[in-house]
Structure formats: structure tokens, C-alpha cells
Amino acid sequence: MASEAPKGSWVNRVAKLDRLWISLIAVTFGVIVGGVIILSVGKNPISAYGALWKASFGSTRDFGEALVSMTPLMFTGLAVAFAFRTGLFNIGAEGQFIVGQMAAAVAGYAIVGVPSWLHITLALLAGALAGAVWGGIPGYLKARLGAHEVINTIMMNYIALHFTHYLVNGPLKGHAFLPVTQTVSNSAKLWRFFPPTRANTGIFVAIAAAAVVYYILWRTTIGYDCRAVGHSPDAAGYAGINVSRTMVTSMLISGAMAGLGGAVLVLGVQHKFYDLFGFTGYGFDGIAVALIGNNHPVGVLAGSALFGVLSRGSQRMQSVAGVPKEVIGIMQAAIILFVAADEVVRRIVRWRRAKALQVATATRDEVEGGTV
Amino acid sequence: MDKRPPVVEMRGIVKTFPGVVANRNVDLRIYPGEVHALLGENGAGKTTLMNILYGLYPADSGQIWVRGQKVAVQNPNAAIGLGIGMVHQHFMLIPSFTVTENIVLGKEPVRSRAFVDMRAAAETVQELSQRYGLKVDPHARVESISVGMQQRVEILKALYRGAEVLILDEPTAVLTPQEVEELKDITDGLASQGKAVIFITHKLKEVKEMSSRITVIRRGEVVGQVSTHDVSAAQLANMMVGREVDLRVAKKEANPGATVLCLSNVEAFDDRGLPALRGLDLEIRRGEILGLAGVDGNGQTELVEVVSGLRRPTSGQIQLNGRDVTKLPVRGKTASGIGHIPEDRQRYGVVMDFSIAENSVLGAQHKKPFAAGISLRYDRIRQYARRLVQEYDVRTPGIDVPVSKLSGGNQQKVVVGRELDRDPDLLIAAQPTRGLDVGAIEFVHRRLVEHRDQGNAVLLVSFELDEVMALSDRIAVIYEGKIVAVVDPNETSEEELGLLMAGGHVEAGKGA
Numbered sequence: 001m002a003s004e005a006p007k008g009s010w011v012n013r014v015a016k017l018d019r020l021w022i023s024l025i026a027v028t029f030g031v032i033v034g035g036v037i038i039l040s041v042g043k044n045p046i047s048a049y050g051a052l053w054k055a056s057f058g059s060t061r062d063f064g065e066a067l068v069s070m071t072p073l074m075f076t077g078l079a080v081a082f083a084f085r086t087g088l089f090n091i092g093a094e095g096q097f098i099v100g101q102m103a104a105a106v107a108g109y110a111i112v113g114v115p116s117w118l119h120i121t122l123a124l125l126a127g128a129l130a131g132a133v134w135g136g137i138p139g140y141l142k143a144r145l146g147a148h149e150v151i152n153t154i155m156m157n158y159i160a161l162h163f164t165h166y167l168v169n170g171p172l173k174g175h176a177f178l179p180v181t182q183t184v185s186n187s188a189k190l191w192r193f194f195p196p197t198r199a200n201t202g203i204f205v206a207i208a209a210a211a212v213v214y215y216i217l218w219r220t221t222i223g224y225d226c227r228a229v230g231h232s233p234d235a236a237g238y239a240g241i242n243v244s245r246t247m248v249t250s251m252l253i254s255g256a257m258a259g260l261g262g263a264v265l266v267l268g269v270q271h272k273f274y275d276l277f278g279f280t281g282y283g284f285d286g287i288a289v290a291l292i293g294n295n296h297p298v299g300v301l302a303g304s305a306l307f308g309v310l311s312r313g314s315q316r317m318q319s320v321a322g323v324p325k326e327v328i329g330i331m332q333a334a335i336i337l338f339v340a341a342d343e344v345v346r347r348i349v350r351w352r353r354a355k356a357l358q359v360a361t362a363t364r365d366e367v368e369g370g371t372v
Numbered sequence: 373m374d375k376r377p378p379v380v381e382m383r384g385i386v387k388t389f390p391g392v393v394a395n396r397n398v399d400l401r402i403y404p405g406e407v408h409a410l411l412g413e414n415g416a417g418k419t420t421l422m423n424i425l426y427g428l429y430p431a432d433s434g435q436i437w438v439r440g441q442k443v444a445v446q447n448p449n450a451a452i453g454l455g456i457g458m459v460h461q462h463f464m465l466i467p468s469f470t471v472t473e474n475i476v477l478g479k480e481p482v483r484s485r486a487f488v489d490m491r492a493a494a495e496t497v498q499e500l501s502q503r504y505g506l507k508v509d510p511h512a513r514v515e516s517i518s519v520g521m522q523q524r525v526e527i528l529k530a531l532y533r534g535a536e537v538l539i540l541d542e543p544t545a546v547l548t549p550q551e552v553e554e555l556k557d558i559t560d561g562l563a564s565q566g567k568a569v570i571f572i573t574h575k576l577k578e579v580k581e582m583s584s585r586i587t588v589i590r591r592g593e594v595v596g597q598v599s600t601h602d603v604s605a606a607q608l609a610n611m612m613v614g615r616e617v618d619l620r621v622a623k624k625e626a627n628p629g630a631t632v633l634c635l636s637n638v639e640a641f642d643d644r645g646l647p648a649l650r651g652l653d654l655e656i657r658r659g660e661i662l663g664l665a666g667v668d669g670n671g672q673t674e675l676v677e678v679v680s681g682l683r684r685p686t687s688g689q690i691q692l693n694g695r696d697v698t699k700l701p702v703r704g705k706t707a708s709g710i711g712h713i714p715e716d717r718q719r720y721g722v723v724m725d726f727s728i729a730e731n732s733v734l735g736a737q738h739k740k741p742f743a744a745g746i747s748l749r750y751d752r753i754r755q756y757a758r759r760l761v762q763e764y765d766v767r768t769p770g771i772d773v774p775v776s777k778l779s780g781g782n783q784q785k786v787v788v789g790r791e792l793d794r795d796p797d798l799l800i801a802a803q804p805t806r807g808l809d810v811g812a813i814e815f816v817h818r819r820l821v822e823h824r825d826q827g828n829a830v831l832l833v834s835f836e837l838d839e840v841m842a843l844s845d846r847i848a849v850i851y852e853g854k855i856v857a858v859v860d861p862n863e864t865s866e867e868e869l870g871l872l873m874a875g876g877h878v879e880a881g882k883g884a
Contacts, residue, residue: 220746221738224730231725237682238712238720239735240703 019294026292026338027306034331043323051320052313052328062312064197068269070308072097074206075261076286077293077300078213079135079254083149084295085217086250087230092138092153093258094283095160096131098276100262102164103130105273106172108184108266116187123188124205124263131259132252134160139251143244149251157283161276168275179275190268200268206304209257210297216253217297226250258283288336307332377440379404379568380425380456380537385434387420394420396592398434402537407559407569409583409600411576411612413809417592418572422539426458427451457530458539463522467515471508472497475529500531505561520551527558538562540571544578545806548668548835556582574612574809576605577838588612613810623821626845629658631694632798632829633679638688639853640674648674649685650853656798661820661830663844663861665837667873671853672833673715676802679831680712681705693797706735711796713787715803715833717780721787724776728768729757731775732790764789765815781812788816792823799823802833817843837866851875 035045056066076093083090090096104127111122138152165179174182190200217223228236229246237243261282266273289307293299314328338344380402387395394417402408410418424431427445436443438454445451451458465474476493483489497510506524514522523543530538540559544552559569559582573579579586580600588596588611595611635654642648648671656662666672677683679690681702690698692708700708714720722731733742733753741752757771766785768778775783784804791799801820805813820843824830834840840847841861849857849872857872 219748219750221743221748222746224737224748228723228726228734232719232723234719235721235723235734238680238702238714239737240681240701240706242701 019299022342023292023294023299023303023339026335026342029338030331030335033334034327037327037330038323041323041327043321048317048321048323048327051317051323052310054320055313055316056309060194061197064194064199066309066312067194067199067203068197069312070304071203071206071268072261072265072280072282073285073289073304073307074203074301075209075264076258076282077289077304078206078209078286078297079131079256079258079261079283080286080290081293081295081297081300082213082217082226082257083135083250083254084290085223085230086226086247087233088139088142088247088250088254089150090135090153090251090254090258091150091287092135092156092255092283093261093286094279094281095153095157096134096255096258097262097265097280097283098157098160098164099130099134100127100259101266101270102167102172102181102262102273103127103259104263104266105181105184108188108271109174109182111188112185114187119185119187120190120267123184123267124260127263127266128256128260131262132256134259135251135255136248139248139255142251143247157279161279164273165275168273172273174272181273183272184267188267189271190264192268198269202264202268205260205264207301209260210301213253213257214297222249258286288332291336292339376403376405378402378437379439381437382421382425383435383437385421385424385436386432387417387424387429388432393592395424395431395434398589398592398594400587400594401597402568402570403585404536404566404568405563406585407563407571407583409579409586410570410572410589411574411579411586411608412589413574413612413811416589416612418589419541421589422458422541422570422572425451426456426539452533452535455534455536456539457533457535457537459523459526459530459541459543461542461545463526465514465522465525467513469514470510471512471514471517471521471525472510474514474525475532477529479533496532497528500528504528504531504558504565506558518551520547520554523547523551523555524558535567537568537570540569542573543571544573544575549837550667552578576608576612576810579608580605590614609810621817621821621842623843624825626660626824628660628845629827631655631657632692633831634689634691635679636689636691638675638678638685638690640678640683640685642674648853649678649688651688652850652854654848654855656829656831658797658827658829659824660845661824661832661843663840663847664831664833664850665840665847665869665873666850668835670850670873672802672850674853675850676712676715676800676831676833679705679798680710680800703735706794706796709797711791711794711799713784713791713799713801713804715806717784717787722775722783725774727772727774728761728766728778728786729754729771731786732757732760732771734790736794760786760789760793763793764819781808784808784812784816788819792819795826796828798829798831800831800833803835804832805834805836805839837869841866841869849873 038045038048054062056062076097079093079096080090104123107123107126111119114122134156138149138156141147141152142149168181169179172181174180190202192198192200217227225236225241225246226249228239228241229243233243236246285307289300289303292303292306310328310332314325317323317328318325378401382398382400385395385398398421400421410422412418420429423429425436425445427447427450436445443454445454466477469477472490472494475497481489481492481496494510501508506528508521508524508528509517514525527538543555547555559571562569563584571582583600586598586600586608587594588608590612633656635652638649638652639647640649652671652675664672664675674683678685681700681704685698689696692710695708697705697708718724723734733756736742737748742749742756754771761768761771764785766782766789768782775786778786788804804816804820808816820830820832832840832843844861847859847861847864847869848855849859849869851873
């Protein structure tokens with residue numbers, strides 16, 4: 001029964017902001033938890049956080065490097081967020097990122113004789129395409145056979161890790177003894193606009209990718225279908241949307257985002273593919289970033305910035321303030337926990353809002369002499 | 373009036389939500405041994421009142437007295453302690469647990485202080501079920517039993533916890549006509565053993581059949597407490613809505629034209645892979661409403677899915693306006709002129725988290741004028757949604773509100789409006805008024821008849837035999853996946869239909 005109040009648009013705005021508040025409060029709680037732990041190991045949280053802050057905002061040089069550390073997360077975060085809007089858990093952004101790196105590296109040195117803008121475009125596309133294939137396979141298996149995408153994307157991560165390991169030690173080995181590919185041509189390198197830092201135009205590619213994701217999700221029929229499938233596969237099917245095909249499409253786009261991230265890292269920072277002895281972690285942090293950002297492109301950008309700053313700051317905290325960098329890991333975990341356990345945060349918000357509303361209705365009642 | 377003291381008394385209950393008064397100074401007396409109906413339209417405040425009694429919300433002011441003592445019901449546990457039990461509209465059972473496990477959950481009999489004594493539990497359940505005539509299989513898993521039995525499990529759960537007052541929220545909404553009959557026997561049985569049953573409903577017919585006393589609530593206020601045998605259904609409808617309501621459907625004589633839909637020898641499986649349609653033949657013509665009557669589970673759902681394109685028939689042919697559309701998927705069927713008001717609107721009819729605007733184009737989002745290439749034209753979509761909301765009288769503060777925030781009736785108006793506005797040659801209306809209040813039912817009925825009068829065909833599927841009788845120009849009876857009879861509603865009776873629905877054996881006796 002409609003015990004609910006008629007929802008004015010302002011209520012919806014508040015409801016939307018609600019998500020933002022939860023993320024902000026979660027971050028605040030995370031900072032407090034981190035502070036308590038720093039205190040408990042006998043260090044000064046103020047100076048520790050000071051070091052953390054300075055690591056990214058202390059100088060233009062630090063700021064440039066902070067941009068470098070947040071960029072990959074933006075792509076993997078977008079990848080996870082896009083799939084999630086379609087109701088799919090893409091745990092495979094990691095693998096898609098890795099194959100994207102490899103594909104871009106190969107395109108970076110193998111293609112010759114083209115102008116720089118075209119070379120960069122082709123190399124980025126190669127990375128996106130490889131990621132799309134890597135995401136599309138589990139998508140297809142899900143759509144066709146109902147095989148769960150969580151399992152298959154995880155498996156694809158291992159295949160990516162070991163397959164690239166083979167390539168870079170075998171057919172694509174580009175150095176006498178090191179397990180690396182050849183260095184990409186200068187025409188394929190992204191412009192470093194903040195020398196001597198490695199900050200490069202890749203971050204603008206990330207922002208553009210976020211805009212594209214936003215556009216696809218909320219301004220195109222593809223996004224409409226994806227979101228309909230994510231919210232209610234039954235209603236989507238009833239409306240004539242091909243649910244299986246939409247799932248595959250979603251995983252292709254998601255994988256392309258992660259693959260693009262790998263390409264940007266190679267073309268902007270590494271300039272070659274380095275053998276990975278373990279996962280990069282970008283794909284998994286991407287899940288956290290998507291969660292904090294409420295699977296919204298803007299939220300993903302903000303979440304990536306936060307995580308980039310934290311991971312960079314953790315090194316500095318250790319060297320300057322003597323606080324083990326694992327504290328930042330705990331802090332990140334605490335933030336994720338508070339976002340995931342949003343009911344805790346929500347209760348606090350609701351309690352505050354209820355108080356505010358009571359005041360508001362009381363005043364309105366006095367004015368109108370009763371409610372509707 | 374009853375001489376005994378009331379078992380529950382609510383005095384001057386006031387409950388406001390931001391912007392709405394859900395209960396305005398409500399008084400309610402419940403006596404032991406009665407089946408008390410709480411009647412009112414959707415949104416009238418019935419469920420809110422009962423949620424207060426069950427301790428789910430605090431009242432802003434007012435008192436609750438139980439057995440002559442003023443009490444504070446702070447939470448459901450307190451309510452259970454006072455002997456008040458509630459069965460919610462949506463059952464709260466654990467599907468993978470057995471009936472017994474569900475019933476004793478949270479209050480399990482314990483052996484040697486550590487082990488759940490399931491044998492004792494099963495015996496208790498058996499004993500309770502016999503005492504109150506609630507047939508259940510104590511060892512069956514809840515996921516494998518019928519909705520009716522699940523409801524009995526919920527009732528037993530409340531009785532097991534010592535309920536003397538049993539609140540049933542819209543208990544008949546999910547039941548088949550037979551199960552409604554059984555429920556009536558159960559509530560009568562409970563009342564005869566001194567329990568008080570409160571049941572929340574907006575269905576007049578059931579109120580008349582099942583209750584002994586009625587409290588009518590309108591817009592949060594009690595508009596009357598009456599004994600059931602003192603009032604007519606029409607009087608109740610007037611009290612409930614606050615104006616004269618015509619319970620009959622006004623419609624002109626049908627003027628059937630060319631055949632729109634023709635199914636020949638259609639066969640299809642259900643979700644479990646068992647035959648659901650077994651050589652079904654059906655024909656619907658322009659300008660007529662064909663009602664499909666049948667007991668739930670005889671192939672209605674599959675028939676609707678096959679016609680709308682959600683399910684592929686294994687054999688047979690479907691023709692629309694003379695064209696073979698058997699193999700077309702949903703989008704193709706929609707394009708060739710089939711509209712569909714689905715049975716379960718919240719699951720199929722709308723995407724609950726989408727706004728009204730987004731839902732208003734569901735199924736046509738890829739077409740002009742709502743899309744240009746792959747881009748959505750939000751200006752056009754919003755313009756369209758605004759018109760739809762106005763024409764179909766959807767009560768909402770705006771078109772950007774998520775559909776989940778609307779009442780059931782208004783959600784249904786969005787679906788009905790969207791489907792009718794596409795002017796389909798054939799409209800499938802499955803349970804189009806399920807869960808709606810009198811006002812909304814009237815509205816939907818009128819629109820369906822209008823659609824017919826414009827020369828289109830309507831396939832009406834409904835478990836409400838009254839509705840089928842009132843709206844249809846012809847009634848087809850479905851039984852075990854076949855149309856077993858097509859009858860004229862003016863020349864048949866509920867009894868005859870009931871017999872046909874049960875397989876047409878006279879000795880079966882009990883129809884729907």
C-alpha cells in the first residue's frame with residue numbers, strides 16, 4: 001500500500017545525493033579507521049596523512065605522477081561499472097587490461113610508416129579490441145550456455161597472465177635477456193605534457209572514455225537495453241530486447257574499456273610490455289573503484305583519483321612518517337567495507353535526514369495548518 | 373453487537389508519513405471469534421494500520437489495548453508475545469527449507485540443549501495442522517509446494533507462535549478460486565475456535581463471502597463499521613470509493629469482423645519441459661473481447677507467451693491478420709500489431725528502477741521518434757511520457773519518478789496506456805486488473821472495451837471469473853492445454869464455466 005509520500009523531484013535528487021553522501025562518509029570513516037591504526041602503531045596520524053597528501057599535491061612533480069597512478073584505475077573502473085549496469089560482474093578487467101597492454105605494445109612497434117595520430121589511434125584500438133575479445137568470450141559463454149561470468153572472467157585472467165608470459169618470453173621477446181617486448185615507436189607514444197613526470201595524455205583518453213560510457217548508458221538505445229537487462233531481464237525480454245545479445249554487447253564494451261586502459265599504460269608510461277610475474281591489481285582495484293563510484297562514470301573518475309592518491313601516498317607515508325604502507329591497504333578496505341555495508345551509513349544519513357524532515361514538516365504544518 | 377470484550381482495540385491511531393496522513397484518528401475493535409475485513413482502496417491506510425498493530429511502525433499518537441490492557445507494541449516480537457500474528461502479502465519463507473523447518477524457525481524445539489528436535493517439531497506441526505484444518509505436508513520443501521500451501525504454512529507459523537489474532541494482508545491476491553474457497557474454510561475454522569482473523573482486502577466479493585464484520589477505511593479514516601449481512605456489495609463499494617460505482621461494465625453489443633488471430637494446433641512446453649499446450653485452436657476477431665477462463669496452470673501463461681513471442685511453439689501455426697507469425701520473436705510480433713499487458717506487471721511490464729519516461733517507451737525505444745540511429749531522443753520521450761501520463765490519468769508528481777515509487781494501480785496505468793497507445797490489432801490483457809482497486813478496475817475495463825469498439829481484438833486472460841463474464845463477448849475455456857469449449861457469456865453461468873474449467877465432468881461437482 002502506498003504509505004510512501006508522493007515523491008517530488010527534490011526527493012529524488014536527495015535520493016541520488018544519498019549515494020554520494022554514502023561514498024563521502026565511507027571515505028571519512030576510512031580516514032578515521034586509518035588514523036586509529038596509525039595511532040595504535042605509535043605514530044602521529046597528522047604527520048602520516050600530511051606525508052600522504054604531499055605525495056600527490058606537494059609539488060607539480062608529485063601531482064603529475066599522481067595522475068599517472070590514477071589513470072589505469074579509471075579504465076578498469078569504467079569497465080566494471082559498465083558491465084555491472086547490465087547486471088554482470090566483470091571480475092576479468094584484470095585480464096582484459098593485460099591483453100590490452102600486450103596488443104598495444106605489439107601495435108606500437110610493429111606498425112611503421114604511419115603518422116603519429118593514426119599510430120596512436122590504431123594502437124589504442126588494438127588494445128581495446130583485445131580487451132573486447134577477452135571480455136566478449138565470457139559474455140558469449142554466459143549468453144549461450146549460461147556459464148557464470150564470474151567464474152569465466154576469473155579464468156580468463158589467468159589465461160591472460162600466462163599467455164602474455166609465454167609471448168613475452170617466446171615469440172615476442174624483444175630484448176636479449178629481459179622478458180620484455182620491443183619498445184614502441186616514438187610515433188605511438190602518448191605525449192607527456194608535464195615533464196619530467198610521466199603524466200601523459202592518457203588521462204584525457206580516460207576522461208573521454210568516461211564521457212563515452214555515460215553517453216552509451218544514458219543516451220543510446222544500446223545503453224537503454226543494457227540497463228533494462230541489468231535491472232530486470234524479464235521485463236527486457238518482454239519488451240523484445242534480445243537479452244543474450246545485450247549481455248555479449250555489454251561485455252564487449254566493458255572489456256574494450258579495460259583493454260584501452262592497458263594500451264594507455266603501455267603507450268603513455270611503460271612504452272613496452274613487461275613480463276608480469278603476478279596480476280597488476282588494476283582490474284581488482286577497478287571493482288573497488290566502481291563500487292565507490294556507484295557504477296557511475298563520474299563516480300568512477302573520482303574513486304580512481306582517490307585510490308591513485310592513496311596508493312601513491314602509501315609509499316611516501318612509509319618512507320617519511322615511518323608508517324607501514326599496509327595501513328593504506330587497511331584504509332582502502334575500510335572504505336570499501338563502508339560502501340558495501342551502506343546500510344550502516346544510510347542509517348546515519350536517514351537519522352539525520354529524519355530529524356531535518358521533522359523540523360521541516362513541523363514548520364510547514366504550522367503554516368498550512370495540517371498536511372494533505 | 374458482541375457481548376464479549378474485544379481482544380484488540382485500537383483507539384485514535386494517527387500515523388503520518390512526510391506529506392501524507394496514512395491513518396487519521398482510527399478506532400478499531402476486534403472481537404474473538406470473528407473474521408473482520410479491513411476494506412479500502414489501495415493507499416487507504418489499511419496495511420499501515422495493521423503494520424502499527426504488528427509493531428512494524430510506531431503510531432504518532434493513539435493507543436493499543438490487548439485483552440483490556442494498554443500495551444506498547446514496539447516491534448513484531450512484542451506483537452507475537454501479545455498473541456498477534458501477521459501473514460504478509462509477500463510470504464516470508466525460506467524456499468529451500470521444509471515446511472516444518474519454516475514453521476519452527478526461530479523457536480525450534482530443542483533436545484539436550486543443543487540439537488533441534490525435528491521429530492518433535494514435525495509432530496507439533498502435524499498436530500496444529502489437524503486442529504485448524506490446515507493441510508500441509510510437514511516434510512515438503514517450500515519451493516516445491518503450491519502458493520496456497522505456502523500461505524497455510526505462514527498461517528501455521530503464526531499459530532505456532534501462539535497467535536490469537538491473525539492479520540492476513542491481501543490473502544487472496546495470489547490464490548486461485550479454489551484456494552480462496554479453502555482459505556474461507558480455514559478462516560471460518562479459526563474463528564469458530566475463538567481466534568480473531570483480520571483480513572485486509574479491496575475485493576468486495578470476498579468481503580461478502582468471508583467476513584462477519586467489516587471496517588471500511590477511506591483516505592486514512594474509518595468511514596464505517598458494519599455487519600457483513602447488513603450491507604450489499606454496492607453499498608460497500610460506495611463507502612470505499614466515496615461515490616456511486618457501477619460494478620457492471622457498460623458495453624455495446626459486439627460487432628465482430630475479420631479474424632485477427634488464428635492459432636491452429638499449437639503445441640508448446642512449459643519451463644520444466646512438460647507439454648503445456650497440446651494442440652490448441654483459437655480464433656479472435658476484430659471488435660470482440662475473447663475471455664480465456666481456466667484454472668491456473670492449464671496453459672494460460674504459455675498461451676500468452678506463445679502469442680506474444682516470449683515462447684517458441686514446438687508445432688502448430690499462429691496467424692495474425694492472415695500472415696504467418698509463428699516464429700517471430702517479441703519484437704517482430706510487436707511490430708506486426710500485437711500488444712501485451714503482462715500478467716506480472718512488476719516483473720515483466722515495467723523496469724521498476726526506470727523512470728516513467730523510460731518505461732513509457734519500453735519496447736519502442738529503438739524506433740522513431742524515440743531514437744535516431746542509436747541515440748535516444750529524450751525530448752521526444754519526455755514529451756510522449758507527459759501525454760501518456762495525462763491521457764491515462766497516472767497519478768505521479770512527475771515523469772522522472774521511478775515506476776517503483778508508484779502505487780500498483782498507477783503502475784498498471786503506465787503499462788495499459790503504453791500498450792493501448794500503440795493501437796495494436798490484438799491486445800493481450802493478462803490479469804489486467806489484478807491487485808487494483810475499484811476505481812482503477814473501472815478505468816481499465818472501460819479502456820479495454822473502447823479498444824474493442826475501435827475495431828481491435830482483445831484476448832483477456834483472468835482468474836476473476838466475474839471479470840471474464842462481465843467483459844467478454846465470447847469465453848473460451850482452457851483445460852490441460854486445449855480449448856475445451858467456447859461459450860456465450862449471456863448464455864452461461866459461473867457454475868457451467870466452473871465445470872468446464874474442471875475438465876467438464878459433471879460428477880466433479882466443484883467448479884471454480
